Amino acid sequence: MATKKKMDFEGSMARLEEIVSLLERGDAPLEQAMTLFEEGAKLLRECTSQLDQAEQKVTLLTAGEDGQPVEEPFQGEN
Template sequence: MADDITLSFEDALKELEGIVRTLEQGSAPLDQSIDLYQRGDALKRHCETRLKAAQARIEQISIGPDGQPNGTRPFDGD
C-alpha cells in the first residue's frame, strides 16, 4: 500500500474507492476486512486533510470590488 504522506488526493481516493468496493462485495475474510477498513479510514482522513488545505488556498484568492479575482494573498495555515 502507498504511503499516505506522499499519496496524491486522486490516488488516495482511487484506492479508497477500491477498498469500499471490496468491503461492499463482502468477499474479503474478516481479518482482511478489518485491515481494509483501517486503511480506508486513514485514506478518508488523508483526503479530508488535502481537501481542507485546497479549500483554504482557494479562499485566499482576493476578490476585487467588481467581484473578479484580482490576485492572491499568502495562506496562513495557523
C-alpha cells in the same frame, strides 16, 4: 527496506474506491476486511485534510470599487 511514498489526492481516492468496492462485495475474510477498513479510514482522513488545505488556498476574485479585481478569502458553504 522500502519506505511507502504518500499517494497524491487522486491516487488516494482511487484506492479508497477500490477498498469500498472490495468491502461491498463482502467476500473478504474478517481480518482482511478489518485491514481494508483501517486503510480506508486513514485514506479518508488524508483526503479530507488535503481538501481542507486546498479550500484554504482558494480565493474569489471580485471587482473592487475601481473595477479592478480584488482577492477575498473563500467562504465555503457550511
